[in-house]
Amino acid sequence: MVEQRFVIVPDRRALTAAMERARAGGRTLATTVAEAGPSVLYAGEVGDSLTAQRVVLAALAGADLVLLCTADDDVVDALVEDLRRLGTVRHQDEAAVLSTEQAALLRRLHAGQSLGAAAAAEHLSRRTADRRLAQARAALGVRTTPEALVAAARLGLLED
Numbered sequence: 001m002v003e004q005r006f007v008i009v010p011d012r013r014a015l016t017a018a019m020e021r022a023r024a025g026g027r028t029l030a031t032t033v034a035e036a037g038p039s040v041l042y043a044g045e046v047g048d049s050l051t052a053q054r055v056v057l058a059a060l061a062g063a064d065l066v067l068l069c070t071a072d073d074d075v076v077d078a079l080v081e082d083l084r085r086l087g088t089v090r091h092q093d094e095a096a097v098l099s100t101e102q103a104a105l106l107r108r109l110h111a112g113q114s115l116g117a118a119a120a121a122e123h124l125s126r127r128t129a130d131r132r133l134a135q136a137r138a139a140l141g142v143r144t145t146p147e148a149l150v151a152a153a154r155l156g157l158l159e160d
Contacts, residue, residue, distance in 0.1 A: 005141065005151065006065045006089045008080070012045075014092055018066040019043045025156025030063065038062035041154075047071050052079040059086045064154060088141040098157055102136040105129060106152050109145065 009015050022029055028040045033051065036042035036058035043066040046052050052075050059065060065083070069076040083089045098106065101122065108118035119129035133145060140151040152158050 005155065006059065006067070006083045006087055007092060008089065009066060009068050009092045012068060015043055015045070015066060015068045021156035021159075022066075023156075024159050025153060027154065027156060030058070033058050036061060036063035036065075040064075041066065044068070045070055046076070046079060049075045049078075052076075055079065056082045056086075059083055090141065098136055098139055098152065099132075102132050102139070103152070103157055105132050106136055106149060107158050109133075110149050110153065110158050 007018065009018060019029060022041050022043065030036040030040050030042040033042055033044065033054040038061065040062075041064045042055070042058050045068045046055055047070045049071065052071060055065060055067065056079065059082075067079075069079065071079075080089055101124075104122055105118055105124075108121060109115065113121065115129055115133065116126055119126050122129070124132070133148070136152070137143065137145065137148045140148050140155075142148050142151050149158075
């Protein structure tokens with residue numbers, strides 16, 4: 001099972017970019033926190049404690065979240081603490097932003113190629129491909145390659 005993902009972005013531009021990637025990847029986006037649920041991504045701003053509480057409820061309902069936190073520090077700290085109990089919280093600068101090589105390798109695996117074939121197509125040794133795949137799994141916060149493929153697809157990271 002893939003763990004829920006919660007990403008904190010630094011600004012509105014990053015929030016908009018995350019929403020565009022999700023749409024391009026076919027993700028269902030909730031326009032309000034109340035619409036968020038399983039297999040639905042909520043991307044929005046958390047500016048007060050009431051919204052933070054609603055976001056935690058959305059996370060409890062199974063939603064993945066991309067959040068721009070503009071509330072007071074104590075509200076944001078409490079929100080992040082609550083979300084960490086439910087899944088993986090990453091800040092965009094440490095988030096699952098795959099390198100070009102990692103994304104290309106995952107795209108080939110997603111298309112059904114073996115790791116050896118994907119490595120050859122990307123002009124990598126099998127050993128380097130193994131390392132890149134391990135780095136991608138770590139960046140996505142998962143343990144297995146199938147989980148990495150699901151997580152990358154859910155985040156819209158497998159598109160060309």
